[in-house]
Amino acid sequence: SNARDADSAIRQTDTDAAGARLSSVQKGYLPDSFVKAFVPRAHLQARPPLINVGTYVRSEGIDELVGGWLDLAEQEGKKAQIVSMGAGSDTRFWRIETGPRKGRLAAYIEVDFAEVTTKKAMAIKKSKDLCGILGQSEDIKLESGGIALHSPIYHLIPADLRLPPAATLGPALAASDSSLLSPNLPTLLLWECVLVYMSPEASFSLIQWFVEYFSHGTGPLGGIVYEMFGLSDSFGRVMHENLKARGVSLPGAVPYPDVASLPNRFLQHGFTMAHALTLRDIRRTYISSSEAERISTLEMLDEIEELELVLGHYAITWGVRLVESSNSLKAPW
Ligand code: SAM
Numbered sequence: 001s002n003a004r005d006a007d008s009a010i011r012q013t014d015t016d017a018a019g020a021r022l023s024s025v026q027k028g029y030l031p032d033s034f035v036k037a038f039v040p041r042a043h044l045q046a047r048p049p050l051i052n053v054g055t056y057v058r059s060e061g062i063d064e065l066v067g068g069w070l071d072l073a074e075q076e077g078k079k080a081q082i083v084s085m086g087a088g089s090d091t092r093f094w095r096i097e098t099g100p101r102k103g104r105l106a107a108y109i110e111v112d113f114a115e116v117t118t119k120k121a122m123a124i125k126k127s128k129d130l131c132g133i134l135g136q137s138e139d140i141k142l143e144s145g146g147i148a149l150h151s152p153i154y155h156l157i158p159a160d161l162r163l164p165p166a167a168t169l170g171p172a173l174a175a176s177d178s179s180l181l182s183p184n185l186p187t188l189l190l191w192e193c194v195l196v197y198m199s200p201e202a203s204f205s206l207i208q209w210f211v212e213y214f215s216h217g218t219g220p221l222g223g224i225v226y227e228m229f230g231l232s233d234s235f236g237r238v239m240h241e242n243l244k245a246r247g248v249s250l251p252g253a254v255p256y257p258d259v260a261s262l263p264n265r266f267l268q269h270g271f272t273m274a275h276a277l278t279l280r281d282i283r284r285t286y287i288s289s290s291e292a293e294r295i296s297t298l299e300m301l302d303e304i305e306e307l308e309l310v311l312g313h314y315a316i317t318w319g320v321r322l323v324e325s326s327n328s329l330k331a332p333w
Helices: 002-026 049-075 092-097 114-126 128-134 169-173 200-214 234-245 279-286 289-296 304-311
Strands: 080-085 105-112 141-143 148-150 154-158 187-192 221-228 273-278 314-321
Touching: 002 049, 002 114, 049 080, 049 092, 049 187, 049 221, 049 279, 049 289, 049 304, 049 314, 080 092, 092 105, 092 128, 105 114, 105 169, 114 128, 114 148, 114 154, 154 169, 169 200, 187 200, 200 221, 234 304, 273 279, 279 304, 279 314
Parallel strands: 080 105, 080 187, 105 154, 187 221
Antiparallel strands: 141 148, 148 154, 221 314, 273 314
């Protein structure tokens, strides 16, 4: 059916994202020894400099916010939880657990379509490196015929995020003996390049479901959304048409014509604060001069105008919903 083709085009975007990440790793932009385990050999080709730079800026920007969240949790004397939705082949869990903030997580939960979680669970089981970081082999369990994976901290669960969370995500998080997600720990919700593929109504219900889940606890809630926006200007329309030609539409981007509108993703749910920055502004202002210098030596990038035009249509939005007990949680978040 058409709906099935559209979903398969959406899932295919993960193969693109992982291939782009591997390309920027191989060019020296990003360190990540885990991503190659998730990229099929057929997708190993190098990407153009513009894609590598975009992948680098996006990844650094989100890593900075995630690191800041883990630091804030530590200041409160708590471990943190992360729920990454539409996680695809993302490697962030393994990078955190082998980096300077290792041991700071109480739970890391990834959600994606069953087809994607099944592939990822198989890739994890095949890799000694990835499994070794999850725990002892007897603590790593494939469930439901291999579409879900559980380990002491890391969990991979299948769900279609467009469906009512109370019927899908809710039962999946409650599945084992005790809930996978405590409402009493500082928890970060991550949507890296996924809400654009969903209707605004479905995204609204999803975020609101988490707000209600945490309204019964003491854990402050943080959220990060990375997405394309601004489809109504001429360049945005061209980018959207290119995606449509590959069967991908972006219903979730429609209510966000400009960067000023993006914080509403969180503010409409009563978040205490929210900010958004385009990748263009992050590249210009937030990448240190020594990093900028290092990056500039990796590849020739002569189309700076085009780069800025493209990066100006992608943004990272982040927000926090504080609870009374977490009044020490302040800037930089
Ligand atoms: N977050 C990863 C990253 O940034 O590298 C992957 C991004 S990829 C562009 C989008 C991912 O979202 C895909 O893995 C896709 O299967 C997933 N996705 C899109 N719509 C979804 C839905 N309704 N339910 C679950 N997953 C979804």
